[in-house]
Amino acid sequence: MTETSKPGEGTPGGRLAFAPSNHPTVPPARVGVILANLGTPDATDYWSMRRYLNEFLSDQRVIDYPRWKWQPLLQLVILSRRPFSSGRNYAGIWDKERNESPLLTITRAQTDAVARALREAHGERIVVDFAMRYGNPSTESVIAKLVDQGCDRIVFFPLYPQYAAPTTATANDQAFRALMKLRWQPAFRTVPAYYDDPLYIDALARSVERAYGGLANRPEMLLTSYHGMPERYLSEGDPYHCQCQATTRLLRERLGFAAEEVRVTFQSRFGPEEWLKPYTVEEVARLAREGTKRIAVVAPAFSADCVETLEEIQGEIRHAFEGAGGEEFTYIPCLNDEEAHIRALVSILDRELAGWL
Incomplete structure (x- = not known):
């Protein structure tokens, strides 16, 4: 072996072939993948x-x-x-048996499914884990764990289809802060937004088709409800609003729905500022008052069901629709660990891992 060999590809036990006999063992070189989500208490x-x-x-x-x-x-x-x-x-949504939030349970299931698919394609050289921007497992702890397992290259995948500074950027920020503390940093790639990825759009469309197929009466309106942000972020250069609009347009085209059957709305407003409009909770009430009796709501910005979908959409937003005279409210679950969603995530990772495996 020459001195240009990769770390860990030396003698049995992980000792570098060109290192002195008393050199610490180095684990075989691996590639790490981190699925990153918002977090949970x-x-x-x-x-x-x-x-x-x-x-x-x-x-x-x-x-x-x-x-x-x-x-x-x-x-x-x-x-x-x-x-x-x-x-x-x-x-109200806590999994008391596991003593954890649904977001944690689902993110773990997504990670396991992605790990199986990548392992089948690339063998044991790849290590897949997940991290949270807030709470546990922390981004710093997961990066340290992968480095300890020999990962000299890491792909960091924020599970936000549409880019936003308060989601994608802060997840990347936290990863970079963790890297700043390392003496020997791994090579590092971040995955860009995938709001228009064909397999992601197809997975969304399949979820809508599956939900509609189980209903006796077709909804009159499909609302794509995205997490909101202050309006001024748009004027300051954040592409989130535009990417949300693009996702909904591509979803509508894939479904073959008419333009008047699908509407973009925004939820989870916080604080005194004006946020992106229309607000989902106000829009469903307006539709009901104007005579719309049946609506469906899907949340394309959330990769996993969480408090904003299971409590806010299923609770506050549903009640606003029904309280204003609406009759049939259908919530279409997030993509979670559905097979089509995992296939989309793996396809994106294969693209981002190019040249490393």
């Missing part, structure tokens, strides 16, 4: 929720007000009350 009690919300709402990618102005309000007012209401929302 460890439990639904006040202090668990406060820790989680503090980390989330202190992120200046999420709330970009000056810290001197925002932190006193956050610490003294918001975090004294919001952990109680958020805890109740999480408690």
Whole structure:
């Protein structure tokens, strides 16, 4: 073996062929993949929720007000009350048997499915894990674990189809901060937004077709409900709004629906600013008041069901529609670990792993 050989490809036990006999063993070189999602509290009690919300709402990618102005309000007012209401929302969807949130359960299932598919194609050289931007398992801990397993190259995959600074960018930020602490950094790639990926669009369309196929009456309107953001982010250059519109257009075309059958809306507004409109909760009530009796809602921006879908859409938004006179409300679950979704994720990863395997 020459000195140009890759680390770990030396003698049995992982010793480099050109290293002295007392050199520490080096694990065989591997390629790591990290699926990254938003995060989840460890439990639904006040202090668990406060820790989680503090980390989330202190992120200046999420709330970009000056810290001197925002932190006193956050610490003294918001975090004294919001952990109680958020805890109740999480408690309503919490998996008590596993003692974890659905987002954690689903992300783990997605990771296992992606790992199986990549292992079948590439063997044991690839290691797949998942990390959360807020909460556990932390991004830093997962990167350290992969490095310890010999991963000298890592693909970091934020599971956000549409790029946004408060989601994709902050996930990447956290990964880069972790890399800054390493003496020996792995080579590192981040996966770009996949809002228009044909297999992702097809997986979305299949989920809608499956849901519609199980209904006695076809919905009059399909709402694609995306997580919202302040309107000013759009004028400041964030492409999120445009990518959401593109996803819905491609989904509608794939389904063969008429333009008037599909509408883009935004949910999960927070704070006093104007956010992207129309707001889902207001739009469903307006449709019901104007005589629409049957609607379906799908959430293309969420790769896994979570509190925003299982509690907000299934609770607040459903109640707004029914309270205004709507009769049939259908929520179409996120893609989660559906086979078509895993196939899309693996296809994207194969593209991003090119040259490394």
